[in-house]
Amino acid sequence: MELASLRFIFFFTIAAFIPSLSVNIFYSDEVWRRRAEEAMNATIEAYDPNPEDAAHQFNMHVQNFLEGNSTRRSLLRRAKYKGECRATNPIDRCWRCRENWADNRRKLADCVLGFGHKTTGGKKGNIYVVTDNSDRDVLNPKPGTLRHAVIQKEPLWIIFAHSMCIKLSQELIITSDKTIDARGADVHIAYGAGIMIQYVKNVIIHGLHIHHIVPASGGLIRDSVDHYGLRTASDGDGISIFGSSNVWLDHLSMSQCHDGLIDAVQGSTAITISNSHFTKHSDVILLGASDSYTPDKMMQVTIAFNHFGQGLIQRMPRCRFGFFHVVNNDYTHWKMYAIGGSKDPTIISQGNRFIAPDNQAAKEVTNRNYAKYDEWKHWIWRSEGDLFMNGAFFNQSGDPKGNNIPFRKREMIKARPGTFVTRLTRFAGALYCTAGKKC
Ligand SMILES: *[C@@H]1O[C@H](CO)[C@@H](O)[C@H](O)[C@H]1NC(C)=O
Ligand SMILES: *[C@@H]1O[C@H](CO)[C@@H](O)[C@H](O)[C@H]1NC(C)=O
Ligand SMILES: *[C@@H]1O[C@H](CO)[C@@H](O)[C@H](O)[C@H]1NC(C)=O
Numbered sequence: 196m197e198l199a200s201l202r203f204i205f206f207f208t209i210a211a212f213i214p215s216l217s218v219n220i221f222y223s224d225e226v227w228r229r230r231a232e233e234a235m236n237a238t239i240e241a242y243d244p245n246p247e248d249a250a251h252q253f254n255m256h257v258q259n260f261l262e263g264n265s266t267r268r269s270l271l272r273r274a275k276y277k278g279e280c281r282a283t284n285p286i287d288r289c290w291r292c293r294e295n296w297a298d299n300r301r302k303l304a305d306c307v308l309g310f311g312h313k314t315t316g317g318k319k320g321n322i323y324v325v326t327d328n329s330d331r332d333v334l335n336p337k338p339g340t341l342r343h344a345v346i347q348k349e350p351l352w353i354i355f356a357h358s359m360c361i362k363l364s365q366e367l368i369i370t371s372d373k374t375i376d377a378r379g380a381d382v383h384i385a386y387g388a389g390i391m392i393q394y395v396k397n398v399i400i401h402g403l404h405i406h407h408i409v410p411a412s413g414g415l416i417r418d419s420v421d422h423y424g425l426r427t428a429s430d431g432d433g434i435s436i437f438g439s440s441n442v443w444l445d446h447l448s449m450s451q452c453h454d455g456l457i458d459a460v461q462g463s464t465a466i467t468i469s470n471s472h473f474t475k476h477s478d479v480i481l482l483g484a485s486d487s488y489t490p491d492k493m494m495q496v497t498i499a500f501n502h503f504g505q506g507l508i509q510r511m512p513r514c515r516f517g518f519f520h521v522v523n524n525d526y527t528h529w530k531m532y533a534i535g536g537s538k539d540p541t542i543i544s545q546g547n548r549f550i551a552p553d554n555q556a557a558k559e560v561t562n563r564n565y566a567k568y569d570e571w572k573h574w575i576w577r578s579e580g581d582l583f584m585n586g587a588f589f590n591q592s593g594d595p596k597g598n599n600i601p602f603r604k605r606e607m608i609k610a611r612p613g614t615f616v617t618r619l620t621r622f623a624g625a626l627y628c629t630a631g632k633k634c
């Protein structure tokens with residue numbers, strides 16, 4: 196989409212959409228109104244007018260990684276693998292398997308690929324060490340708690356003094372320029388409310404276990420050191436990205452939340468979801484929640500190197516409007532379908548492995564239940580180099596000879612055997628790292 200038309204949408208949206216989109220907050224609150232407007236400007240700025248090029252860039256990184264010496268070595272080593280550290284994809288190779296990782300944590304911020312590639316999180320900030328797993332006072336969070344860390348105004352690189360389980364009593368409202376880096380500890384966000392990334396930019400979340408998230412009542416919650424507000428009940432999503440840009444979620448282990456595991460909605464863009472392991476859940480990832488919210492045309496998301504594992508049912512992801520690059524993921528389980536969508540999303544599926552369930556009625560990877568064929572036959576949904584097993588099939592759409600087909604004249608990731616994606620996603624999920632040892 197051209198910038199001019201984006202601006203047009205933008206002027207429309209400020210007037211027409213902000214009141215209706217302000218779920219969870221009372222939009223009469225001036226602070227949130229200003230945040231919403233700044234966030235929409237940030238979304239326009241983060242939007243990439245050439246998403247095909249960005250997807251191509253990603254593929255080049257994978258290609259270079261696979262053709263470099265490191266992979267050949269690890270291919271040879273695979274048979275003898277005895278638990279030594281191995282980085283099996285280009286994101287991980289950028290930082291993993293160095294003994295001094297804990298002295299150089301911010302290196303991680305250089306490693307993101309895909310649409311979220313400009314995300315630096317708290318790279319420029321100090322380290323904040325979370326020492327206390329409690330969450331008793333959401334209005335005046337206690338220093339040393341995760342909630343106290345995420346409401347600070349300056350950039351912060353947030354780490355954990357030791358392993359802990361944090362039961363959030365209300366949603367955790369994160370401010371801009373933060374990294375939550377759980378490496379070196381076994382940190383679970385569980386049995387309470389989830390994480391909310393609302394009208395902010397530049398957030399990295401790495402290495403958390405997030406599970407059994409439940410709805411919370413809402414109420415007065417501090418969302419910044421100098422502001423608090425009244426919030427409605429939260430839905431029980433694991434991570435909710437709401438009107439935010441430049442977000443990177445990496446090496447998460449997520450399961451069994453009340454609503455979605457990850458939602459990205461309301462003009463969120465420049466997002467990469469990578470190296471994560473998803474299990475035991477129905478509605479896994481929702482990208483765009485409303486058929487009428489057209490600014491979601493700016494939504495651009497990379498889903499890469501993830502393992503969609505046991506006990507999953509649908510929405511891996513379910514997309515609306517935007518551009519979605521779903522690349523080199525391992526889909527080993529689904530009950531209904533893997534990738535779905537409505538409202539003309541562009542979905543480029545490349546180099547994934549899809550293993551269908553035994554149920555004859557659920558062999559199709561794709562799902563467009565909410566539209567008639569006459570409508571969806573024009574949507575660009577491409578499958579290139581995907582590996583299909585146990586009868587899985589992807590129903591493509593969009594005119595393959597049309598001018599709007601991405602990658603038409605480009606070099607592409609070639610089809611890889613299933614073992615290849617197994618390797619790229621081998622260490623999906625939260626890693627177990629110890630300071631002073633290779634991670
Ligand atoms: C958003 O962008 C518009 C147009 O460039 C500008 O007039 C407005 O002041 C910006 N708003 C904020 C809150 O930065
Ligand atoms: C691969 O290894 C060879 C021989 O060890 C070396 O000459 C070459 O520069 C290496 N290439 C890359 C891309 O690292
Ligand atoms: C895709 O779906 C359309 C409409 O249901 C159907 O006619 C077509 O045969 C399907 N193609 C494949 C490859 O399954």
